[in-house]
Amino acid sequence: MTFDISVGGDGTIRLAGRLDSNQVDMTRTVLEKVKTNVTVDFAELRYISSAGLGLLLGTQKRLIDTGHKIEIVNMTPHIRDIFTIAGFDFIFDIK
Amino acid sequence: MRRKFRRDIGALDGLFSFAEEFETENGLDDSESYFLDLTLEELFTNLVRHARGSDDIDVEIELDGDLMTIRLTDRETKPFDGNSFREIDTKAPLMEREPGGLGIHLVKMMADSLEYDYDDGTLVIMATKRLEER
Structure with a gap:
């Protein structure tokens, strides 16, 4: 399973495939450019480990500092479970 | 199934392929496969970053009845206390x-057990999980 990250015309970031420790640098490059509210679409994301969670956490903290935040949409049940176990379900806006 | 992996985060792709072989051979469902992949990644990357052994890392996955055992062995490491990882406050x-x-x-919460054993330079980390009835 490969990984892909893309940014749509409306600024939505789409993650697809497997976000593991090998893919964190590519993802960080995209997330570092985010300066305002952003939607991250998880519809095609099949796997995330603590490496990806840590990256999202750092980005959320940086954005909250400036009055902005990440909104996550279309999360699959397995990844929802991971967010719940990590206690991330109430520090991210999940729709 | 047992295989050695070089001490490098770049070895993860091979580790996931190894897991996929096991998952296919043993008919693991999506949830069980996610657990196996996550456990292997988290334990392996922790060894690469913290244990500082001098050899390849030995990874073994077994299924005995409905009990899956994941065992990572790292040799010539410095003394390592698996209980030293800080607890996470998920309500903070x-x-x-x-x-x-x-x-x-994540691994502690998803596995049935997670144990560290260090003896004379060899560190063994073992996680177990009981799978759905096969």
Whole structure:
């Protein structure tokens, strides 16, 4: 399973495939450019480990500092479970 | 199934392929496969970053009845206390959160057991999980 990250015309970031420790640098490059509210679409994301969670956490903290935040949409049940176990379900806006 | 992997985060792709072989051979469902992949990644990357052994890392996955055992063996490491990982407060507010220890927290919560054994330079980490009735 490969990984892909893309940014749509409306600024939505789409993650697809497997976000593991090998893919964190590519993802960080995209997330570092985010300066305002952003939607991250998880519809095609099949796997995330603590490496990806840590990256999202750092980005959320940086954005909250400036009055902005990440909104996550279309999360699959397995990844929802991971967010719940990590206690991330109430520090991210999940729709 | 047993295989050695070089001590490098770049070895993860091979580790996932190894897991996929096991998952296919043993008919693991999506949830069980996610657990296996996550456990292997979190334990392996922790060994690469913290244990500082001098050899390849030995990875073994077994299924005995419905009990899956995942065992990582690292040789010639410095003394290592698996209980030294800090506990995660999953209720803490955002600005008090730090990513350190999150991976081990996930494995601890999802596995039935997680044990570390260090003896004479060899570190063995073993996680078990009882799978759905096959």
